[in-house]
Amino acid sequence: MNKFVLLRRVVLQLMLPTIVVVCLVGTAAAQRVHLFLVADTNSNLTNSVLADIHNVQATFEDGLPKGKLNVITVTGGDVNGGAILRRLRGREITDYDAFVFYYSGHGGYDPQKGHYLALTNTGPLMRSDVIDAIVNPKTPRFWAVITDCCASISPVAVAAAGEPTKYIEPVLLKHLLLETTGRLDITSSRPEQVSMCDQNGGTFTKAFCSVLRENRLKRLDWRDVFQESRAETVFRSEGNMRDEVNPHRHNGIEQRVQTPYSFRTMYGNSVNGLRFGIYHDDLVIQRVDQGSPASRAGLRRGMTVLSVNGVSVNSDDQLITAVNFSPRDAEIVVRTGQGRRTFQIELAY
16 A cells, blocks of 8 residues: 555444435526635645645536636635634625535544534534535525545546547536535545545545546536446545555454445435345344345345454444445355355445
């Protein structure tokens, strides 16, 4: 593993998502997009978070019509919880504006209060307080909260020699931000996981911006963008974490994947995915969801799970963490009435 790889803890326990629908309606398009960038440059992630906000801004500028984007950048000593909330509440927007809050820095999760941004200058800033400041006193026609606990973006691709240079107007961000109503609330990793970054930025942010750029001429919805960003983040993180010498551990299990997480439903449906698809008590499978990865692999009610990827599990909590931390290709050993059986399973994201 690259010596520059850093880990930042995002969440410590399971989070319950608030149900909300992101929808496209036939109303007038938004007049302007306000991009509020916060980079905790006073943390130990200075280069990474600066790369993130630079690349996020460049991606938005590249994908939106000229004159439609207003950028607010908060760095250094201005990354102050109270000051950020005051600026959010005091912003000047119209009923036809879209608002995107992007944060790059440390984060954490409080079991009682929920997810928070761990600001170096002033300590925790609750995610719920950020959302409250965005929707009050005036709710934008579309708003998004996007956080990466490590942060960064890939360079804009340069056209290969011989390709036509004719300019084609990008449509993706125009569609997502100017023509869409609703809300978006996503972060870079599932509960219990840490997020990864290096000197060039965060794994999730690089994947997210790559998806926005590669699909700039398509009219995808936010669900498509999230699912493609998640798949790309998983692919990159599995490669980076495979040989990590000192990986993050929780409940005695090593994390070998990073999976982006949505706090809210999209278009009325969960987008976080059912990784395994079993319900268990004291490691004994009580139910297997039809069509789930476990069902397709042949796991059945009554089997007892013994290990995941060669690591013994001794409690339900350990089993949950082992599945959460596993790469998509997993080996599950169970005990049946006829003895032990080993299953090779492709887990969902």
